[in-house]
Amino acid sequence: xxxxxxxxxxxxxxxxxxxxxxxxxxxxxxxxxxxxxxxxxxxxxxxxxxxxxxxxxxxxxxxxxxxxxxxxxxxxxxxxxxxxxxxxxxxxxxxxxxxxxxxxxxxxxxxxxxxxxxxxxxxxxxxxxxxxxxxxxxxxxxxxxxxxxxxxxxxxxxxxxxxxxxxxxxxxxxxxxxxxxxxxxxxxxxxxxxxxxxxxxxxxxxxxxxxxxxxxxxxxxxxxxxxxxxxxxxxxxxxxxxxxxxxxxxxxxxxxxxxxxxxxxxxxxxxxxxxxxxxxxxxxxxxxxxxxxxxxxxxxxxxxxxxxxxxxxxxxxxxxxxxxxxxxxxxxxxxxxxxxxxxxxxxxxxxxxxxxxxxxx
Numbered sequence: 237x238x239x240x241x242x243x244x245x246x247x248x249x250x251x252x253x254x255x256x257x258x259x260x261x262x263x264x265x266x267x268x269x270x271x272x273x274x275x276x277x278x279x280x281x282x283x284x285x286x287x288x289x290x291x292x293x294x295x296x297x298x299x300x301x302x303x304x305x306x307x308x309x310x311x312x313x314x315x316x317x318x319x320x321x322x323x324x325x326x327x328x329x330x331x332x333x334x335x336x337x338x339x340x341x342x343x344x345x346x347x348x349x350x351x352x353x354x355x356x357x358x359x360x361x362x363x364x365x366x367x368x369x370x371x372x373x374x375x376x377x378x379x380x381x382x383x384x385x386x387x388x389x390x391x392x393x394x395x396x397x398x399x400x401x402x403x404x405x406x407x408x409x410x411x412x413x414x415x416x417x418x419x420x421x422x423x424x425x426x427x428x429x430x431x432x433x434x435x436x437x438x439x440x441x442x443x444x445x446x447x448x449x450x451x452x453x454x455x456x457x458x459x460x461x462x463x464x465x466x467x468x469x470x471x472x473x474x475x476x477x478x479x480x481x482x483x484x485x486x487x488x489x490x491x492x493x494x495x496x497x498x499x500x501x502x503x504x505x506x507x508x509x510x511x512x513x514x515x516x517x518x519x520x521x522x523x524x525x526x527x528x529x530x531x532x533x534x535x536x537x538x539x540x541x542x543x544x545x546x547x548x549x550x551x552x553x554x555x556x557x558x559x560x561x562x563x564x565x566x567x568x569x570x571x572x573x574x575x576x577x578x579x580x581x582x583x584x585x586x587x588x589x590x591x592x593x594x595x596x597x
Contacts, residue, residue, distance in 0.1 A: 248578065254355075268314030272376065276375055286561075290429070291412050391415060398423050475531065478528070496522075508524055515527060528576070535562065
């Protein structure tokens, strides 16, 4: 199965299945000399792990990471870093009842058509549990980028039809939905509770912002940084829409309204009067804040009775049992941050290697 690696200069390869013995990631390209310990990784994994609140799956996984290689005496050695997260609470029998029935909204049918064989326990590689590896790798990318004063943060901007209007960065990690508008918490939480009680699920929109990105990251024509960001975000399970800056709303406006006019101010520093481009022009960063959003579909696993077919083509009814998130959005925030950080670090390393400069950590 190809397609399990991501990045060129800071390259990651994830491995493992939702109900296998463990999951993990191998990182190639991390510079030597970075101070790194398992606690640095665990902080980010704890933000993604299940069982955090009533808004997430009740699967009880501590997601404790073990660094297997690439670190000696608390510093990276420049060799491949391997990390492992053991599965400790996989209940595979929950899936035995529909091992021969394709679950609506899942990759069961398409996997069967491609490979002729699939791991039906939680979806195997198609499960969003695979993203634990991305978050582990993203934690290292984040640590490196912080040294360059590059900071990425995400939040849930919409759940169902309820949209947040304000952005309070300090509030995001203080609420279980990871929304940035405190005034919308009651309304959003009631909606998620309602669909959960109905045995259903709900989708939403996540926004990710990155500050401190220097101008000049990304390459034309097929290696544009916004194309890489789109690829990174769309690779997350359940993502159905992606936009940069003003996004789809730009179709309703005139060029005179959306062009980001430039000016010089203090110490001849270039500034933009607006940021409709989301910090990217011609596929290359312009020094502005990178802003992206993506739509996440409702969780496919719901306990309502649905129609499907089995592997013999016979019509069947099924009700998906097990433990599932009523809304994927809160736990998707650290996943999206990780993917954005991986892209930015990869482009930063590309620039430094192209200019024959050793990346400094």
